[in-house]
Amino acid sequence: MGLLAGKRVFSIMALCMMVGLLLLPIVVALPSPAIGGDAPAGDAAKKDGDKVEKGRDVYYKTEGIVVGAPAPKTTDGPKDYPRYNFESRVLLWFANQQHLYYGSFVLAVPIFCMIIEFMGVVTKDKALAKRYDQLAYDFIKISLTAYSLTAILGGILIFTFLTLYPAFFSYLSGIFRPVMHIYALMFVAESGTLYIYYYGWDKMKEGFLKWIHLSMSVILNVIGTLLMFLANSWIGFMMSPAGVDEQGRYLGNIWHVIHTALWNPLNLHRILGNMAFGGGVVAAYAAYKFLASKTDEDRAHYDWMGYIAMALGVAFLIPLPFAGYWLMREVYAYRQQMGITLMGGLLAWLFIIQATMIGILFLSTNYYLWQAMGRMRGAEKYQRYIKYLVFILACGYMVFITPHTMVMTPAELKAMGGQQHPVLGNYGVMSAKNGGINVIITTTVLSFVWYMRGNKVSTVSWAKFGNIFMGVFFACAYFNIIFLAVYGYYIPANVRVGLSVPQVATTLSCLFFMFALNSVMMKGAKQMGPIEWGKISARSQYALIMLATAFTWMMGLMGYIRSSVRLFWHVNEIMRDNSPWAYTHTVGFAANMISANVLFFWISILFVFWLGSLTAKKVPVESRAGIPGSVPQPAASH
Amino acid sequence: MSALNNPVVAVIVSLIITVGYFVFVDHYLMDMQGLDFWYLFRN
Amino acid sequence: MGNLISEAFSMGWMALAILAGLLVYFQVSIGDPAAKKRAVFKTFIGIISCFLLFMAIANYKTNFYGESRLLPVSLVMITVTTFIMALYFTNLGALLKIGGMMFFVAAFLSGYGNWLPQVEGGFPPVEEKKTWDSMTPQQLADEGEKIIFGGVGKNKEQGAIGKGQCPLCHAFHAGMLGERAPNLLGLPTRGNERLDDPKYSKGNPSKREYEVKEAFPGSGTAETAQEYIAESHACPSCYVVAGYGVKGTNDKQSPMPAIHKPPISLSLPELAAVDAWMYLREGIDPPSFEDLVKSYEKFIPEADRPKQADEKPAGATSLMADGSEPVDQIFAKGQCISCHTIPGIPGAVGTIGPKLEEGTTASQRIKDPTYKGTAKSPTEYIMESIVDPSAFVVKPFPDNTMPKVFGQKLSAGALKKIVDYLSQVKTGAPPPKI
Incomplete structure (x- = not known):
């Protein structure tokens, strides 16, 4: 008993320490605004006789006393843009993207851990609870190795910045000085919390201690999220500066500098994006382990892990377009011109690629679910209908990726005899596209419903009516989406945009009502046969890998779009980029660069996984963390 | 409940509920944007 | 293709030589014929894959900054390589297949990106801070030409048009008859003739028959040729040249927009620059910059003057409308x-x-x-x-x-x-x- 009490005291102390770490940066930061507030006031008092220079905030339009230096006017040369015999921007691009990939991975995985650990704690089924707990532990172990790599890449990024863009970096760090210090302290707090969380796992796995451990994961994620918000404030400032005057002079209000027009939309978009990305990486890890495993037991475990990771990733993928819509609306509100460059101008082709990729993501998700039905007995009854789903998906996809209006030169315009292609022009309108993507999402919902009821037969008394109702509801939903899409053709463009709202509402109705109805019907349902984890086809694992790779690629693409929309500005409309690389690359170059980044990331993270499996071999953690002897040696591929 | 287990009745009831629901959703969401089903014919 | 192969050889000859050495070594050292055959075959596959890999790298190396859209082909080659290797090196099979799959996805996406039309965003316009008052008349006139025609020396080009959009309606050279608006050749000298037109009713705006009597209440009429030009810009309907009014209004109203107001919104210094060009191209010394601006201040009240600071920073398009407007x-x-x-x-x-x-x-x-x-x-x-x-x-x-x-x-x-x-x-x- 004494031992247990001691443990309890110890763990509460550990939790307190975490909270302390969380509060540390805030405590440290508190005096600094006070000093910051005093200093200019003191200065002002000193030169009361002189004119106190005031500036006007470019975004908030408030008056403030000028504190900082104006944004430097750079010139092309080794002073402002020292370089190797290579394009500095590409080097920075690479360093940034790798840091971002690893950063979002290590921020996303603890959130998964939190969710899965919580599921483990609340699950009544003891065996399942243990499996969840082990899964969460596996996750955090993967992220631990990636964590140090993230820090190293962050260091490389800073050095790249300092050596290749010194003028710009010193300006940025001049404005964000207090934020950067808080950031550094937060990073210390994050590391401390992560290690306590990881090493305390086995010591606190029962009862009350488990709940303390769970709250630790909450604190860990709060710190991680704040860390990301701070980093977002820099890119937000670069895109939509605030808190400085027209010459870029800092006006003394740090909150204005952080809370720029695009900060909050970026925060939300990045959290959701990180989660979907993290799900993709973990699913790919599971797929790799599945394909490499030699025993049925391992296959079962990694099959299950891949399924959970995929489901979590897709769950966060679905709200992502809405967050993107918000971000885009804020961009338009901030600068119309910026929005047009994105959607209808220079970068419009990149959005065509994005549309293609969204289609690919949904197609692979569907394919995975169909394959996953293969591991359930009783799901055969749905197999023969899959071909119709493929047909529907293909039609929706074709409609979705057909372009309509594009940036064209007058010569091209003339050659085509008008703004639109004589034949395809009739199909690519937004009305039809919305119909296409809604059909795709609705079909994905249908696949999910089939998967969830695959091996079960409802036993509720109104089962027959429920099934018929579900079928009729889906049929009517398809009909409604297609009807609205067709109707859109006959009414003018300015009114037809209004039709997308009922279309989306139809899709969301399917998602919520059908999931709810299905889970009610399947309560206490008769099982036709167990889910035989591990009996899934190898092809399905390639679908997971495709999902993960496409997601990484899309993240690189969207990041590139977001960054290059500033065109030739370091800080939009404040500090010009006068380096020789101030132009925007072609779509093809960007695509090659993104591919290179994606592949480097995957090769390096496979290496990280391999390192992780090495430690697992040395310390055989009770159940099945390691698979001795069967781990391939990825190092050989380097 | 037993009447609902008759497929024909079930289909009819489902159709009424679903079509009603979608007409309702479409109508109100279109109405919010100054649109309706008869827009095409009025112009 | 040929140079790619030679490049691949020059980069990868060491690795290829080691593999070839290995091939010979297996040939002589392994006794068991079945094992020998297997080892030799595997090494042979290894050589082919290695060569493909170096070809892919060579493609990247030589074409990285080129116009070649075939870079993603490299990724396809790597995909093929990894799948071949996976067939024969089964203990690494899962990893190679996964890697191959990833390369394939990346190859597809980059290929798609390269297949799309390639648009490169040009270099940004050179940053320049205009200091109007210290410009020589020639510099001022050049700015004016840019505003009218979109560039220095473009005034004879068909269809050249700048921010001021003047050539949409006006002709500027002899022999070109503007259907919509008077030809502006000789304007600096013609200004005085217009002032003498009884319809202009110099000094007595209330007698005018036009739709608008004065640029703004109390502005009065022009006294000099330059003021006439300024008034025409600021208040086109204060005096309409016979035959150029809006049809059906009996020349009471001018179709020309007020140039200082949206959508054209030229600032006073810009209008002065436009005028400077009109003078200088006919060999007449323009009035000083201050006098030019002063002539506009007479007809444009303080509140209506477009602010220089509001001017969109460089990078704004040369489009008249970008499509975001109603x-x-x-x-x-x-x-x-x-x-x-x-x-x-x-x-x-x-x-x-x-x-x-x-x-x-x-x-x-x-x-x-x-x-x-x-x-x-x-x-x-x-x-x-x-x-x-x-x-x-x-x-x-x-x-x-x-x-x-x-x-x-x-x-x-x-x-x-x-x-x-x-x-x-x-x-x-x-x-x-x-």
């Missing part, structure tokens, strides 16, 4: 309203071109036996009329009156909005919603 603003920015009557668009009462009721007329014009254009549908016809106005000229209006620059000066989105709107305008029906 359609009525697009019609105004493109100056369509100066020449055309468009039902439902405020201020669109021009009579130099036909009334635009394309919902009714477009289909009739396509059926016209004299129609030689390529349009098949009304929307195509409208687009053609904007982009290529001479394809079909409505009687009795003369050809070559409408500028042919709108294909370049309006964004795709703006054109689309115009076409959408015009195709809904029908004779005798109420105008569509904007």
